[in-house]
Amino acid sequence: MTPLHVNTPLLRAAPGLFDHPEVWLKMDALQPSGSFKLRGVGRLVQQSAVDGARAIVCASGGNAGFAATHAAVSVGLPVTVVLPMTSSIAVAERLAARGAEVLRHGAVWDEAHEFAVQLAAERGAAYVHPFDHPLLWAGHATLIDEVVEAGVEFDAVITAVGGGGLFCGIVEGLRRHGLDQVPVIAVETHGAASLQASLSAGELVSLSAITSIATSLGSRRVAARAFELARSHPTHAVQVSDDQATAACVRFADAHRVLVEPACGAALAAVDLHARGFKRVLVEVCGGMGVSLELLRSWAEPATMKS
Numbered sequence: 001m002t003p004l005h006v007n008t009p010l011l012r013a014a015p016g017l018f019d020h021p022e023v024w025l026k027m028d029a030l031q032p033s034g035s036f037k038l039r040g041v042g043r044l045v046q047q048s049a050v051d052g053a054r055a056i057v058c059a060s061g062g063n064a065g066f067a068a069t070h071a072a073v074s075v076g077l078p079v080t081v082v083l084p085m086t087s088s089i090a091v092a093e094r095l096a097a098r099g100a101e102v103l104r105h106g107a108v109w110d111e112a113h114e115f116a117v118q119l120a121a122e123r124g125a126a127y128v129h130p131f132d133h134p135l136l137w138a139g140h141a142t143l144i145d146e147v148v149e150a151g152v153e154f155d156a157v158i159t160a161v162g163g164g165g166l167f168c169g170i171v172e173g174l175r176r177h178g179l180d181q182v183p184v185i186a187v188e189t190h191g192a193a194s195l196q197a198s199l200s201a202g203e204l205v206s207l208s209a210i211t212s213i214a215t216s217l218g219s220r221r222v223a224a225r226a227f228e229l230a231r232s233h234p235t236h237a238v239q240v241s242d243d244q245a246t247a248a249c250v251r252f253a254d255a256h257r258v259l260v261e262p263a264c265g266a267a268l269a270a271v272d273l274h275a276r277g278f279k280r281v282l283v284e285v286c287g288g289m290g291v292s293l294e295l296l297r298s299w300a301e302p303a304t305m306k307s
């Protein structure tokens with residue numbers, strides 16, 4: 001199968017964006033669906049079509065829904081995206097404009113997921129999980145393939161963590177290139193730190209609620225595989241505040257003229273906050289469709305006041 005995702009640019013961070021001396025940016029914000037999700041979700045939708053699926057259902061905070069919609073339309077299948085109420089009206093409208101049937105259900109993603117699984121069963125459709133499936137992880141691992149093929153060396157990878165699918169893919173990619181010793185700095189926002197909560201507890205736990213503005217990170221429980229890998233692979237689970245994440249989005253837009261969500265801003269914020277001990281870091285600029293100029297302007301004023 002020809003992949004639906006593209007080999008995105010690998011850029012040296014603009015001068016002045018970070019205090020860190022050398023930062024490389026894997027620009028998955030430039031994927032056709034607006035985020036890294038197309039790498040894995042595209043592969044899963046394509047395989048579903050090969051397996052005879054007649055329709056696709058996906059529960060998503062937004063970005064997996066855009067990826068599922070892009071992929072389903074590409075292979076000629078109808079697609080339904082179930083959004084939790086935390087997702088904005090703007091995201092719902094954009095998904096509908098791209099050809100998805102959009103339903104709203106549940107206060108958080110976990111509740112939307114339960115509803116979507118039942119809906120897929122009732123309709124005889126294929127359910128595309130946004131972060132917990134081996135094909136997803138294999139798809140996300142391709143970003144490491146591309147960096148290695150470009151010949152750029154790095155001694156740490158920084159990524160945001162929501163449900164953990166991207167984290168799983170990054171670790172898979174590192175391992176298949178013999179980079180088992182390269183640590184991953186796994187970044188969550190306060191109020192959405194389900195991975196760190198599980199690591200602290202020594203077992204998988206669910207957050208009682210998601211209180212972060214970074215709704216793309218809003219899974220109350222990470223995938224079991226992500227928890228296992230975080231304990232077996234060198235992993236630094238860290239947190240940043242919503243203010244730090246949104247301020248990083250503003251600085252990134254100024255420096256690179258690309259808009260990203262606070263979930264992605266969390267990874268960008270972690271460069272200077274949590275990566276000082278590394279010489280050359282790779283940041284997965286995961287992107288996100290839940291951002292606009294209006295939102296960026298609303299973040300810019302408080303970010304400027306606090307700088």
